[in-house]
Amino acid sequence: MLPVGRIADALQQQWCSPEADPFALAYGSAKGPASFLADLSAFLQRRTQAPTSPNELMVSNGNSGMLDLVTRMVCKRGDTVLAEDPTYFLAKGIFADVGVQLVGLRMQPDGLDVEQLEQYLQTGQKVSMLYSVPIYHNPTGISLSSAKMAKVVDLAEKYNFVILSDEAYLVLHYGGGGSLPPKSFFEYDKGRGRVISIGSFSKILGPGLRLGWVNASASWIQRISEHPIPESGGGYSPFAAASIHFLLKQPKLAPSAPALPPIDSHLDHLINTYRSRCSALSAALRATFPGTPFLEPQGGYFIWFPLPHDINADDLLKFSRSINYPLKFLPGNWCGTTSTHGPYIRLAFSFYNEQELKEGVSLLHSLISQYQASKQ
Ligand SMILES: Cc1ncc(COP(=O)(O)O)c(C=O)c1O
Incomplete structure (x- = not known):
């Protein structure tokens, strides 16, 4: 992206244009x-x-x-x-x-x-x-x-x-x-x-x-x-x-064909892509962890997701690292100011395509099962 x-x-x-302003390189x-x-x-x-x-x-x-x-x-x-x-x-x-x-x-x-x-x-x-x-x-x-x-x-x-x-x-x-x-x-x-x-x-x-x-x-x-x-x-x-x-900058086109600056079409593309990624991740979470409440955001990069069975996300990350598990998430406690957020994880959907996000959710599900099995 x-x-x-x-x-x-x-x-x-x-x-590279003849009008390039050399003073843009000055203080x-x-x-x-x-x-x-x-x-x-x-x-x-x-x-x-x-x-x-x-x-x-x-x-x-x-x-x-x-x-x-x-x-x-x-x-x-x-x-x-x-x-x-x-x-x-x-x-x-x-x-x-x-x-x-x-x-x-x-x-x-x-x-x-x-x-x-x-x-x-x-x-x-x-x-x-x-x-x-x-x-x-x-x-x-x-x-x-x-x-x-x-x-x-x-x-x-x-x-x-x-x-x-x-x-x-x-x-x-x-x-x-x-x-x-x-x-x-x-x-x-x-x-x-x-x-x-x-x-x-x-x-x-x-x-x-x-x-x-x-x-x-x-x-x-x-x-x-x-x-x-x-x-x-x-x-x-x-x-x-x-x-x-x-x-x-507004492109220099004929006045009859005003166009928006290039950043707008780029941003529209980002928004469409991230919207689809956000829906894909949300849908996969709902299907894989039915009944777990979380907010599907209307913008930004992140879903804040409570792990089932009150699992502590720091412990899950430790376990995941110990088996070199290929999944990235941020434990909620890393974001705490006064209180703890042990069972939460922050999932970012901006970086991965829809297929990867779906696979990520099944990886999460399997990681949780392996973690629980390791506790028995
Ligand atoms: C809330 C928030 N503030 C600041 C930053 C960093 O911003 P910048 O790259 O503009 O320094 C981030 C990046 O993840 C962020 O999420």
Whole structure:
């Protein structure tokens, strides 16, 4: 699914034409090139149906880099950061490195438990930041409802904390049941400067690009772009931004035949493929483990699946490794913030075709049988 041909086309257009701009190789503006931000804002607007202003965007080196930078800007060592429980497992390492205390909030079918959040805040415990993956959450696939997003921003305003919204899966919406594409958390900020949304090209073009964006109030964009790192380095990933810019540009066709930029047809292809993979994996899980409840997500990469018989996924992984078993899954506990998620596994459907996913589910079934037999 990594679009080598499209990247090659974009590189050709950007670097091999007589108009190639050599300054794209120089230190750039700390926010990223203005023309790139204009095309990025149009892309986000098309794909999320939410108005997105170029003044509220800057180029980033992907969400991992911004998780670190924003956390360091907002928090100091020992501060409390709230997060969904479970959460994106590699973010935990970044927070540990900054030295903040992570406190988990329960997940519900419509996202984090806002009542629990409010009760926590009412205790008077100071919270510096809420880290959320609100759209097609990693690992559960759940999305935070718009009513909850609005409420969380109200709470952030009342209790004076920042929301760092990790939107790595924002535009990977598969559209089940005629549902609308989700909007960025920043859409609910309404000028209060509480929400910093971070988005990434990693899941739609390729993580090797190290390219993403920040969508936040103009004053936050100013503050982040004035950080010594983008100031000294001339913005984030200028080569990657220049190299894929062609994919975000409207093709120069006759005005009678307006066409969307190449990234849209690529994204449509990804969405169709991932939708089929998600259905194939869900169908295989339902057929193989009848009666086991799990959410079939409407976007993103993951299914959060409870193992039958309350099997502990860490033990199952240990057993699987001990017999060199050819199956990959992430044990739920790796994603835990406050509580444990022993019987859960995170299954990613993005990487495998439908046949491989079906085979993967029978492998899982057989692994569980072998594991149970080994216990008797
Ligand atoms: C929730 C979440 N945030 C961040 C990342 C990493 O993003 P990036 O490649 O933009 O650094 C991932 C990748 O799996 C992710 O799932």
